[in-house]
Amino acid sequence: MLEQLNNTFAIPDHVIFQTGAGDRPVAVLQNQYGQATISIYGGHVLTYTPNGQTPVLWVSKHAKYENGIAIRGGVPIIFPWFGSHPSDSTKPSHGFARRTDWHVQHTNQHANGSTEICLALTPTEFTQSLWAHDFVLQVTVILGAKLEIAMIWQNLSDTPMSVTNALHTYFAVADSTQVTIKGLENIPYLDQLAAMQRQQSAKPIQISAEVDRIYLESAAQIEIIDPGLARTIHITKQGSQSTVVWNPWIAKSARMSDFGDLEYREMVCVEAANIDDATVTLAPNDSHETRQIISVSPLNAG
Ligand code: TA6
Numbered sequence: 001m002l003e004q005l006n007n008t009f010a011i012p013d014h015v016i017f018q019t020g021a022g023d024r025p026v027a028v029l030q031n032q033y034g035q036a037t038i039s040i041y042g043g044h045v046l047t048y049t050p051n052g053q054t055p056v057l058w059v060s061k062h063a064k065y066e067n068g069i070a071i072r073g074g075v076p077i078i079f080p081w082f083g084s085h086p087s088d089s090t091k092p093s094h095g096f097a098r099r100t101d102w103h104v105q106h107t108n109q110h111a112n113g114s115t116e117i118c119l120a121l122t123p124t125e126f127t128q129s130l131w132a133h134d135f136v137l138q139v140t141v142i143l144g145a146k147l148e149i150a151m152i153w154q155n156l157s158d159t160p161m162s163v164t165n166a167l168h169t170y171f172a173v174a175d176s177t178q179v180t181i182k183g184l185e186n187i188p189y190l191d192q193l194a195a196m197q198r199q200q201s202a203k204p205i206q207i208s209a210e211v212d213r214i215y216l217e218s219a220a221q222i223e224i225i226d227p228g229l230a231r232t233i234h235i236t237k238q239g240s241q242s243t244v245v246w247n248p249w250i251a252k253s254a255r256m257s258d259f260g261d262l263e264y265r266e267m268v269c270v271e272a273a274n275i276d277d278a279t280v281t282l283a284p285n286d287s288h289e290t291r292q293i294i295s296v297s298p299l300n301a302g
Pocket of ligand 1: 269
């Protein structure tokens with residue numbers, strides 16, 4: 001498989017396919033801006049490291065790389081439903097896209113030095129058993145001065161198709177109890193820890209307990225200010241009306257077998273999503289794109 005992937009899609013000095021964690025094939029993108037790795041399984045960005053920086057995305061040391069299980073960390077692709085299935089609790093949490101093999105559609109090296117890969121998921125027996133729709137779902141990753149991750153899906157059925165989705169991004173931080181998340185002040189959110197009560201706060205987010213919030217309006221620019229790593233992570237998005245902020249804290253971390261008991265200190269999730277009232281309903285042949293754009297600046301930068 002690796003030979004075929006490299007023969008078809010490798011780009012000398014920029015894209016190569018290797019065996020990654022869990023003996024699964026990954027694409028390694030590198031260029032003047034940095035490096036990123038993407039698992040073919042799940043269409044799942046695993047790492048992003050700008051030149052001169054430490055990794056910007058976080059993956060658990062306890063992550064599992066087994067069929068049917070989502071990789072804990074990076075950017076899980078949440079499709080075609082966010083959270084529990086709306087009517088059938090036996091169906092997998094956060095849908096099926098992150099739990100199955102995808103295929104590479106194309107790779108590209110742009111004149112500005114950025115490097116692109118596109119992976120796709122089309123219906124299989126597995127997906128049809130969970131969701132009887134005809135669709136194509138693509139993830140395009142562009143490694144440039146920023147990292148761009150776009151999930152694009154098209155309704156190939158002859159009936160309307162409703163989806164809730166997320167780019168469920170796990171960001172690496174020095175210590176989650178020391179970071180400040182700015183950009184969501186005064187925006188209403190549903191508190192998943194308090195029966196989805198509608199709340200809002202005038203203050204930036206700081207983490208001292210489990211946080212699991214669905215913000216209800218598209219936020220232009222979010223910053224994760226990380227004094228421990230002396231950097232700010234800048235997050236913008238398109239095609240997303242919901243933003244999710246999550247840290248499992250102590251008790252939930254202990255309950256997850258693929259999450260170290262103390263790993264809650266190393267990460268925070270800030271997710272570009274469309275959830276609840278922001279469900280995306282597509283007519284036949286229509287498509288929708290959700291894009292998250294990530295960059296980093298030194299903390300002492302002006
Ligand atoms: O995005 C936040 C959330 O919905 C949390 O409620 C938590 O369940 C998290 O996703 C992880 O879900 P997972 O199915 O990956 O364990």
